[in-house]
Amino acid sequence: MKIKDIAKLAGVSPATVSRVMNNNGYVKHDKRQAVEKVIREVGYQPNEIAKSLKNQKSHMIGVIVPKISTETASRVVDGITEVAKQHNYQLIIANTNLQIEEEIKYLKFLSNKLVDGIIMMATEVTAEHKKLAQSLAIPIVMVGQQVEGFTSIVHDDYRAAKLMIDHIIACGHKNIGFIGVDPKDVAVGQVRKQAYIDRLHEAGLSVDLDLIGIGDFSIESGYKQMEALLTRGKPTAVMAVTDHLAIGAIHCLHDHGLSVPNDVSVAGLGDVKLAKYFSPPLTTVHYGFKTSGMVAAEHVFDMIKQNQVDSDKVVIDFEVKIRKSVANLKTMRDLQSL
Template sequence: MRIKDIARLAGVSPATVSRVMNNNGYVKEEKREAVLKVIKDVDYQPNPIAQSLKNQKSQMLGVIVPKISTETASRVVAGVTEVARAHGYQVLIANTDLDIDEEINYLKFLSNKSVDGIIMMGTEVTDQHLAVMDKLIVPIVILGQKVKGYTSIVHNDYDASYTMTEYLVKQNHRDIAFIGVDEKDEAVGIVRKKAYLDCLNNYKIDVNDRLMAIGDFDIDTGYQMMQKILSYKTPTAVLAVTDHLAIGAIHALLDAGLDVPNDVSVVGIGDIKLAEYLNPPLTTVHYTFKTSGKMAAETVFELMKNPEKQGDTLMTTFELKTRASVRVL
């Protein structure tokens, strides 16, 4: 089905069909309705390649994710896709599997104008990243990390971690263990840890370095770090900086013959879907990951129109989800 075929069926000229499809130029309402009816009746699908050549646009957004299998990434991508679809765009997903070199390679690949904008879920933003990003000719939004000079959408990691630590303190916990991640990830590794330490200090609670363990993001790490802490002392509560780490910690506690929450309370951050179905359901912080994906996409489209706005930092909200994994002492 070609434009001239639609024109013939609608009883108008090909130029009129073109104006309706591109929403460009005046068309009488009855003719517009006739063209739109034919397009709907024949289920006409424009050729995206031909359109991109004509408009000098790819109609594509690139999304670089650190690990596509995580719930966080899937929620973000769902938000991006929803907004992209509303703008007539499709989404190209690049999964780096937490490999920095792959992130660099994908940035280089996407920078040749194969997409009209890029959203990168940041974990560690290095000088190598910045060297490539500085050469981009399309707008980029960083999600999850604040990067100077680039539009960033960040989670309120400090307040979320502080609020969760304070919640444990208000349940009369004082021996609060901490399971974190490497400080290469500034938001999760540095900011959430700082909030935990600041909260303890503000409440005049001694910080015990032996109740703190640092590892990776996966469940196995949570298990191993909990075992390490238990080899020194059994705390009354554990703050894990992600829900996956919290799940690993719970399993380590159960294998050690301890009960959650009667012996040890456990909390996380992230509110993955599994969190409310654990036994006991996990107290955690709910981040609006899908909303942040929508924010990132809307911001990219805004930067396409107004590139001079590059450099703003936007912050998402959070909500404390109190469930049965915490006991009041």
């Protein structure tokens, strides 16, 4: 069933059918009725591809994620779908599985008129990325990393990590370990580590390289790095750069017969959904990932509507969640002295 068939059945021209479908132009009442009747009876739905071609708008936005089966990514995507729905847009999702070449490939592919805009959850952003993205002419917004020249939706990773360390220091810890991640991911790998180092310096604490471990994003990696830290030093607290890392670390500690937080405190970053149900409930910082997605989408649609790209930087709120996995050494001492 195409528009021509409907036209024939209703005894009008395709142009008239188009006019009633899109509610523009003049159509006499009786013809409109006739067309509507036919449409209803045959359940006509226009071919969206043909519409896209003619209108030069696909009503789709592309979303490039490093790994969709990740709590962070799926929450961001959740947010995007929510505002996309309001704008009557669909999402094309491209899952790169952490392969950077794929990002480039998808960036190219999606921009071939397939989508009206792109939201990219960047991990590493290479020069090639930037150059390509800049040449694309359709709106692109970055989520999770600030990228020069693009609208970027980020969390204030530096401040978040800093506040977490502050809390740990305020609890009386002096030997504070760190479990991080490859610096190629600047938001997670670089910024959070820098905050750790800076804050320690500011507090007059020395930074002990033996108390720093670098892993990847897996729980197992958190376990391994914690084990390594244990052999190299004697931290009373460690901050992990993600909750998964923290959970791995806690697991390792338990396996070594150590209590968290009584023997060693552990803090995460990210506030995974189940974090508060752990024992001990994980002290961490909550990032509004769904909000990031929503804000990113709003920016894309703004840019689509205004037909021009800009490069804002939006910082999304976070909230430090003080739970039970970081012990307050001072009150512990008080308790013991009784």
